[in-house]
Amino acid sequence: MRELRIHGRGGQGSVTAAELIAVAAFEGGVFAQAFPAFGVERRGAPVQAFVRFDDKKIRKRSQVYEPDYIIVQDSTLIKDVNVFMGVKKGGIVIVNTEKKPEYQVPEGVKLITIDATSIALRVLGLPITNTTLMGAFAAATGEIQFAALEKALSHRFNKELAAKNIEAARVAFDFVRGAA
Amino acid sequence: MMEITEGSHAVAEAVRLCRPQVVSAYPITPQTHIVEALADFVANGKLDAEYITVENELSALSACVGASAAGSRTYSATTSQGLLLMTEVVFNAAGMRLPIVMSIANRAVGAPLSIWNDMQDSISLRDAGWLQFYAEDNQEATDLHFLAYKVAESKEIQLPVFVCFDGFILSHTYEPIDMLLQEQVDQYLPKFDPAEKLDAKDPISFGMYATPEYYLEFRYEMDQAQKRAKDVIAKAGKEFGTMFGRDYSALTVGYLLDDAETVIVAMGSVCGTVKDAIDEMRAAGKKVGLLKIRVFRPFPSEEIAKALSKVKRVAVLDKNISLGAKGGATAIEVRDAMYGSMIPVKGYVLGLGGRDIRKKDIKEIVSLCENGIGDQFYGLRKELI
Numbered sequence: 001m002r003e004l005r006i007h008g009r010g011g012q013g014s015v016t017a018a019e020l021i022a023v024a025a026f027e028g029g030v031f032a033q034a035f036p037a038f039g040v041e042r043r044g045a046p047v048q049a050f051v052r053f054d055d056k057k058i059r060k061r062s063q064v065y066e067p068d069y070i071i072v073q074d075s076t077l078i079k080d081v082n083v084f085m086g087v088k089k090g091g092i093v094i095v096n097t098e099k100k101p102e103y104q105v106p107e108g109v110k111l112i113t114i115d116a117t118s119i120a121l122r123v124l125g126l127p128i129t130n131t132t133l134m135g136a137f138a139a140a141t142g143e144i145q146f147a148a149l150e151k152a153l154s155h156r157f158n159k160e161l162a163a164k165n166i167e168a169a170r171v172a173f174d175f176v177r178g179a180a
Numbered sequence: 181m182m183e184i185t186e187g188s189h190a191v192a193e194a195v196r197l198c199r200p201q202v203v204s205a206y207p208i209t210p211q212t213h214i215v216e217a218l219a220d221f222v223a224n225g226k227l228d229a230e231y232i233t234v235e236n237e238l239s240a241l242s243a244c245v246g247a248s249a250a251g252s253r254t255y256s257a258t259t260s261q262g263l264l265l266m267t268e269v270v271f272n273a274a275g276m277r278l279p280i281v282m283s284i285a286n287r288a289v290g291a292p293l294s295i296w297n298d299m300q301d302s303i304s305l306r307d308a309g310w311l312q313f314y315a316e317d318n319q320e321a322t323d324l325h326f327l328a329y330k331v332a333e334s335k336e337i338q339l340p341v342f343v344c345f346d347g348f349i350l351s352h353t354y355e356p357i358d359m360l361l362q363e364q365v366d367q368y369l370p371k372f373d374p375a376e377k378l379d380a381k382d383p384i385s386f387g388m389y390a391t392p393e394y395y396l397e398f399r400y401e402m403d404q405a406q407k408r409a410k411d412v413i414a415k416a417g418k419e420f421g422t423m424f425g426r427d428y429s430a431l432t433v434g435y436l437l438d439d440a441e442t443v444i445v446a447m448g449s450v451c452g453t454v455k456d457a458i459d460e461m462r463a464a465g466k467k468v469g470l471l472k473i474r475v476f477r478p479f480p481s482e483e484i485a486k487a488l489s490k491v492k493r494v495a496v497l498d499k500n501i502s503l504g505a506k507g508g509a510t511a512i513e514v515r516d517a518m519y520g521s522m523i524p525v526k527g528y529v530l531g532l533g534g535r536d537i538r539k540k541d542i543k544e545i546v547s548l549c550e551n552g553i554g555d556q557f558y559g560l561r562k563e564l565i
Contacts, residue, residue, distance in 0.1 A: 019186070022354045026184040035353040038210075038296055038534060059317075059452030061349050062538040 002143065003064045004051040007083045008073035011043040013130030017071070018049035020152045021134060025053050027148035033058045046081050053143055069141055071133050072096060073116075078103060094136050094176075096129050112140050112179070114172055123168040135169030139176035146173055182358050187318040187350040188213030190357050191257075191283055191343075194325040196227045197365040198281075200255040201372075202247035204232040204240045208262040209295050210347040211285040215257055237262040241269040241282070248278040249386045251377035253329065256280065259347055260287035263301045267308075273340050274309025274402065276386040279332030279372075280340040281325060282310075285347040286448070286499075288533040296534020297347045299448065303476075303500040303509045309402050311341040311409055312477040314447040319357045320428075320474070321345035323420065326360070326369055327428050330416040335375050337405050337412055346449040348534070360424060368423055406478040413475060431480035433472045434487055436462065440469030442546050443488055445514050446497040447473045450537050454497075457542035468546055473510065481517035488518060494525045495549035501529045507555055526554020535559060 004021065008014035015036045022034035030053050037048035050064040066086040075097035077083055087093060089108040096116040105111045114136050116129035123132075131153060138144045149169055154162045185193075192214045195203075203222070205215040221227035230252075232243045237258050244254040258266060263284060273280050284302045288294035302312060313328060315321035321343070328341040345351060360368075376384060390398055414429040421427025435455055437443065444454050451472045461468045471487050473480065488494055496515075498508020506512060511527025518525050526549050531537045541559060548554060 019354050023184050026356055031356060032184065033353060033355045035349070038348040038352065058355065060456045060539070061346075061449045061453050063536050065538070 001052055001054040001058065001060075002068040003066070004053075004069040004071065004137075004143075005064045005067040006049045006051075006071045006073065007077055007081060008047055008049075008130070009043075009077065010045045010047050012073045013128055014047050014049045014073060016156075017130035017134055018051050020131070020149070020156060021051050021137065021144060023152040023155070024134075024138075024144040024148040025051070027151055028145050030054070030143075031056060031058055037063060046077055067091065069137070069143070070094070071137060073129050073133060075099070075103075084109070092140050094133060094140055096133060112136065112176060114175060116172060119171050119175075120168055123171060124164050131165040132168040132172045135172035136176045138169070139173045146170070181361070182356050184354055184356045186213065187321055187345065187353050187355075188285070189217055190318050190322045190359065191325065191345070191351075192217035192221070193359060194322040195255050195283070196221050197360060197362055198255070198325060198329050198369060199253065200227075200229050201252035202230045202232065202244065202254045203256070204234055204243035204247070204254070205256045205258065206234055206237045206240045206262060208237070208259055210287060210297075210351045211257045211259045211262070211283065213351065214283060214285070218255075237265045238269060241266045241273065241280075244280050244282075245269060245273050245276065245278055248273070248280050249276065249378050251372070251374045253333075253372040254278075254280050255282070257283040257285070259285045260289050260295075260301045263305065264289060267305065270305055270308045270310065272387055275398065277338040277402075277405075278340055278386075279329070279338055281328045281332055282340065282342055283325070284342050284344045285351040286344050287347040294533040297349050298499040298532045298534070299344065299346075300500045300532070302342050302344045305342075306477060306509060309339060309406070310477065311337075311339055311406070311475070313341060313343050313475055314473065315343070315345040315350065316449060316451045316472060316474075318345070318350055318353065318355055319426070321350055322357055322359065323426055323428065326365060327413070327416055327420060329369055331409060331412050333372055333374075334412050334416070336408050338375060339402065339405050339409065344448070349449045364424065368420065409478050410480070428474070430483075431473070431475035431478075432483045432487060433474060435470040435472065437469040437471065437487060437491075439467055441467040441492040442495065442549055443469045443471055443491045443493075444495050444497060444542065444546070445471045445473065445484070445488075445510065447476060447510060448499065450497060450499070450531065453537060453539055454542050457539040460539065461543060461546060466546070476510075479513050479517075481513070484514055484517040485521070488523065489521070491523060493549050494518070494523060495545050495554065496525060496527045497531075497545070498527060498529050499531045501532065511555070524552065526552075528554060528556065528558040530558040
């Protein structure tokens, strides 16, 4: 079983990202489970959402403490929340930041930084980075295929919005793939 | 057909497929998504039902009582404070023998305010006369609704049912489920054919005055119906299994029980985490098993006593507490079921108000039980006491 933890702030779509990643993984024949860290949702407050991936039925219901993958939607969280806590050796951390890599991730963990906010602003006209980072996640981990991601986004959003979100995800996907 | 969806939406879809004629509910977290989805179905013509919007939960269930007495298949959903506000009508619905089905997205009760999961809400109403089903995952949460209507409306039973599934932990989780098709549900669940209903041409009354010469017998009849429900669930659950491949005839379900020395008894979504923990303990040579209670009312005393007759010790998990008594409701009732046996039954109250339950907690509880330590809260933060 592989586990993903998404850190963000209320309003950035972390829960939606978790759901859509699970939908895309399911499209690819994987048993996926997505759920939020149940908090009192407030815009701007730190939030977490989780996804599990496995080849067989997932029974475990506890939160994710030792993730294989981490997505940080908002790098300003890093000073307040230990976003890298518990990440497994060999794991992958994706941080949305305009800065060059400057974060200390645990040894043996791969850090990928991407300026998802700029991509989202350019493509969507909004600083909502969840779908952009889904593209980065697909490229970095291979847990979801881009075609499945497209399908999940098309199912969730209307045609115009889906096209824009797919474009933002595509830019991030290509960026991470190019960097790798 | 396999699909991936949120627990609440899966439940709403299952309810739609049951063709309720009247839905009345009041939104409350974490149940809201269910009734929102049902309101959408009605508005979009996907469900031919009367959706009665009301000012609170007391009215929601009251509307269901009236509609059910008039001969309609009715549905509601609630949780926590919403269920407590309904309490008067909860007892009345059962007393009037109305086969209402209500989903409970289990949540803690105040004070202090907690929106998070435990099972105090539905467990607190265990004496109300409703059957109580508890789901381990969203597949069960979905399927148990079909079973619930089938059993509730059976002429031998005529009692309402709570279908309980853990708030947030299941209600807000996306996972794959196999959703039945309308024609399959129609084949399994015939139209509601009430034994009695309100009819202006042939007037009768529900919930009348019962003097001391009559009241005791009303309660006896309800208790008899609860007891008969065991066989009706077994039959309806087996039929479901024959038709769709998932058998719900058992009130309790064992996991690696055959040679188990220590057995955990639990209800709801925690059973999944328990199974994962058991697999790891088995790999380390510990003979641990699980007995899941899927039906809490009627309480499967005989089934539990039989399933646990050869084990060395029992650890009961309770996400509720009967304050001032010897632990949570499940432990108390399992101990009663085991009365006369020398097998120690230890209770552990845990996970209240959304405290996460991890595999390591299950392993620690097994160790405590092996050392004869139990009948206590588990996971207390000592610095706060």
